[in-house]
Amino acid sequence: MTTSPPFGRALCAMITPFTEAGSLDLDGAQRLAARLVAEGCDGLVLSGTTGESPTTTDAEKAALVTAVREAVGAGASVVAGVGTFDTRHTVELALAAEKAGADGVLVVSPYYSRPPQDALEAHFREIADACALPVMLYDIPGRTGTRIEPETMIRLAEHPRIVAVKDCSYDFLGAQKVLDRTELAYYAGCDEHILALYAVGGTGYVSTVANVVPAELRAVLDTFEAGDTPVSARLQQRATPLIEAMMSAGLPGTVTAKALLNALGLPAGPVRAPLRPADRETADGLLAEYERLVAA
Numbered sequence: 001m002t003t004s005p006p007f008g009r010a011l012c013a014m015i016t017p018f019t020e021a022g023s024l025d026l027d028g029a030q031r032l033a034a035r036l037v038a039e040g041c042d043g044l045v046l047s048g049t050t051g052e053s054p055t056t057t058d059a060e061k062a063a064l065v066t067a068v069r070e071a072v073g074a075g076a077s078v079v080a081g082v083g084t085f086d087t088r089h090t091v092e093l094a095l096a097a098e099k100a101g102a103d104g105v106l107v108v109s110p111y112y113s114r115p116p117q118d119a120l121e122a123h124f125r126e127i128a129d130a131c132a133l134p135v136m137l138y139d140i141p142g143r144t145g146t147r148i149e150p151e152t153m154i155r156l157a158e159h160p161r162i163v164a165v166k167d168c169s170y171d172f173l174g175a176q177k178v179l180d181r182t183e184l185a186y187y188a189g190c191d192e193h194i195l196a197l198y199a200v201g202g203t204g205y206v207s208t209v210a211n212v213v214p215a216e217l218r219a220v221l222d223t224f225e226a227g228d229t230p231v232s233a234r235l236q237q238r239a240t241p242l243i244e245a246m247m248s249a250g251l252p253g254t255v256t257a258k259a260l261l262n263a264l265g266l267p268a269g270p271v272r273a274p275l276r277p278a279d280r281e282t283a284d285g286l287l288a289e290y291e292r293l294v295a296a
Helices: 026-038 058-075 087-100 117-130 150-156 172-181 191-199 214-225 229-247 253-263 280-295
Strands: 010-013 043-046 077-081 104-108 135-139 162-167 185-188 204-207
Touching: 010 214, 026 043, 026 058, 043 058, 058 077, 058 087, 077 087, 087 104, 087 117, 104 117, 104 162, 117 135, 117 150, 135 150, 150 172, 172 185, 172 191, 185 191, 191 204, 191 214, 191 229, 204 214, 214 229, 229 253, 229 280, 253 280
Parallel strands: 010 043, 010 204, 043 077, 077 104, 104 135, 135 162, 162 185, 185 204
Antiparallel strands: none
16 A cells, blocks of 8 residues: 555444434434444544535534544544535535544535536635645545546645545546555545455545444455455455445435444434435345344
């Protein structure tokens, strides 16, 4: 590996627990965060897609960072999702995350407005200039409508505070171009790509599935690092049915992760509208895949 891991290697895109009444459950967030770190997560990414950031307030986002920082102490990194479709608002959220105790910020491409690449580059630079924290770019064009093109990524890597990428582009060739020409830490944002990206020089992952099987996913990296590639491949393959059930079965990962966490008696609670909870049949199917994986 040529890139150092600025936030660790095994990161969980943590859900945001809510009470049954729908308010922020800070106690639940602290308990879940502590469990995830104890079971192998180097870091926690808060208020991302999985964390339902579009439906949490600025105050809730800051309170979540403060609570999780208190729960994990110096034992794990805390990265705060601050990306919006408004550059000024994103800067405000980044500064608030810094004040609340985050170690870094995750900044997604502005969505809906679909800015061209020069405007996109200026957006990221303005945030990195305004905030003292290291920045992880979040490339997920399937949700935002705008790709961070490899050449744009390469130029952004020149900024001293732009240090990492969460890659959900499904462009493996593009990722390797950036890895070849920059020192950016590349994190797989799609769980099915954890081993593949790691094997060509990626740094690790930011995983939704890690909410429920943090140790099993960490083992994929650990066995590869130990030089046992065949075992690492088998561990990745064993996780495939659960990854598919959680991430590719027609429901957002937030919904499936919360369904499983609730079934396991772990902090999660409901999703916020417009999302809807998984039905019983779906929840039972998810639980069956989870049990198969942890029993393997």
